[in-house]
Amino acid sequence: MDQSETPLVDALQRCAVRPNAAFYTPGHKRGQGITPRQRQLFGRLAFQADLPELPDLDNLFAPEGVILHAQQLAAEAFGAQQTWFLANGSTCGIEAAILATCGPGDKIIVPRNAHLSVISGLILSGAVPIYISPPYSGDWQIPLGFINPDSIAEALKTHPDVKAVLLVSPTYEGICSRLELIAKVTHEYDIPLIVDAAHGPHFAFHPSLPKTALESGADIVVQSAHKVLSAFTQAALLHTSGDRINKHRLSQSLQITQSSSPSYLLLASLDAARHQMATRGEALLTQTIKLANQAHQALEKLPGLKVLRPGNRRDAFERDVLNGDCTRLSVNVMGLGLTGFEADRILHTQYSVTAELPTLSHLTFVISIGNTLEDIDRLIHGFIQLCKSHSSNIHQSNSNFYDQQSHHLVSDLISDSAALSDAFSVAECSPRQAFFSTKMPLPLAQTIGRVCAETLSPYPPGIPAILPGEVITESAIAHLKATLAAGSIITGCSDPTLQTILTVAL
Ligand SMILES: Cc1ncc(COP(=O)(O)O)c(C=O)c1O
Known part of the structure; x- marks a missing residue:
């Protein structure tokens, strides 16, 4: 394919500058109805290009024109068999990947340090997580983030009925798992490996960067093109490879997790970012x-x-x-x-x-x-x-x-956080059961030993400390309190001040 082409960018540009009496959404009508403030901040052209599914612009959920062409170019550039453009971030791709591979009660292996979107995918699908904790570095004071292939092999041996394995690689800190070995172990059970590579869309374009998840044998890979490439915030990619994924179910799942009015600004920015990386990625x-x-x-x-x-x-x-x-x-x-x-x-x-x-x-x-x-x-x-x-x-x-004084302050917080890494792994009930359960708010001190009915996720990084369905432990509470005191916010929960936590009513 000719990677110097930009089919979606070209089509959007043509439509944006062509005079047209607009009797379709959005209501600003190609920028005619905006305020001077909007024009000053965003520029008129951004509104002219903020268009819906016009005949020349194809349809994200049934692509057969310029979107299909742009997705095919992206598939070639990123090394996938098929690529889907996403307008709701990696979040919607990860949720859809879980929906496409697991149904209610199906088991899925997920790392304990997974992003919130994985938990949303578990709640939506009703899948049951088998959590694996990444090793923790006392020296560096971070969960190292990579998952050992032996841990996956062990989990699969114990739970041979698992329907999919999901990993985060690279992590926020850029740490990768040995995906080739993990793909091999996973495929021995003829199940798919899903990789949340939200932070790794650039890997395909430079020899000094790690091998991509697709090259390593992953079946579904989700990447936030907005995190490290030049696409707009929320623009992301989902790639597939091999024949373990039901593509129709995946497309349906993406329709469930995305807006029915995806922004063409975002979609065209994916086309532009792919073009940039395919033509100049290595030099950049x-x-x-x-x-x-x-x-x-x-x-x-x-x-x-x-x-x-x-x-x-x-x-x-x-x-x-x-x-x-x-x-x-x-x-x-x-x-x-x-x-x-x-x-x-x-x-x-x-x-x-x-x-x-x-x-x-x-x-x-x-x-x-x-x-x-x-x-x-x-x-x-x-x-x-x-x-x-x-x-x-x-x-x-x-x-x-x-x-010494500061040392005590910081190291106490850190040792609480270190305890977090071994605080979990067995959920008492599935995130979906907990989410839909009858809930009872309890004062913090009374929650130890109770099943949590909500997600408590320090933000940043948005990696949950307690998940719906997990038993609340003393060390998890200590970690949350320390993170809150140190300036982070707790998201996903009913009481962000942590006075109370929602628990599953007995
Ligand atoms: C590891 C990981 N996965 C998924 C996501 C979700 O990506 P997005 O913001 O594109 O929805 C994030 C966002 O920070 C992330 O860090």
Whole structure:
């Protein structure tokens, strides 16, 4: 195929500039009905191109024209057999992948650190999760995120009736699982491997990045093109490979989880992002990796910081244990006596540097094709200043030691969070049963040992700490309280102040 083509962008542009008396939605009628504020902020052309399923623009749910063509180009570029454009983020793709492979009562293997969209998929489908916990690094203070192929093999041996395996790879921090081995184990049971690769759509376009999930043998791969490519927020991709997936059921599932009025701005931005990566991806990513190298080299020299960079060839742990994305940097700031939330606030407000993901111990930075040398200089400058202003917390003789008082504060929070990694795995009932159960709000202290009826998810990163159907443990509560106190918000629950939690009524 000719990857220099942009069929959907071209069609949208033609329709946007062609005069037309519009008696269809949206109500702004190609920008004629907008306010001066709207025009000032978005520009008139954005509204002219905000069009519905006109005859020239094809239909996302029955594509046979320009959308089909654009999806076929994307399938070739990303290495898939078939690609679907998504207008509701990876979220709708992950929900649809679960709906397409599991029905009520079917078992599915999912990692304990899965994104909220996986839990939504479980509630929608009625599937029963078999949770697997990723290993936790006490040294780095993060769940490492990768799932061991042996753990999958063991889970499949114990539950041979599992209908699908779902993994997150890469994680927010850019850490990848050994997908080739996992696909092999999964396929021995002739079931599909679904990979949430929301953070990895760029892998196909540079040899220094990890092998893609599709190349590794995954059957469904979901990617947020908006997270690291140039597509608009919410624009995402779902790819399939092989013949284990019922494509008709998948299309139906995507219709359930998406709006019936998908934005053409989003869809066309997927066509444009694919074109950009297919024609210039390697050169752009070479520059991105160079910027990540510069940031890494400068930050790792600063006292009080520890920089985690999966796939970094110079470090044996990051190269061999943490196979992953060398454009992701996670900076542990505990050596400065700060939580990630505090460091984020200072960097954002005082130095105009903003991370993607602050946690208790670290900040994760997404470095992508849109970043410039100026951004990297600002990042380095911000951290130099942060280290200077907190130098009194850094132990003189060891850059990774910190002031006793701060040490206690931060390490107590972290040890609570560490406990989280072994706090779970067996759900008392399925997320769907818990979601539809009769619920009772209980004061926090009385919830220990009760079955949770809602999702409690510190945001960021949106990875649930307690899931509907799980027994509430002391360590999970301690973790949530610590995260809340450190500046995160708790989403998904009825009482974000954590005074009460909804439990399944006995
Ligand atoms: C691992 C992971 N999966 C899925 C999603 C959902 O992606 P989207 O925002 O495109 O719906 C996210 C979003 O942060 C994520 O981090």
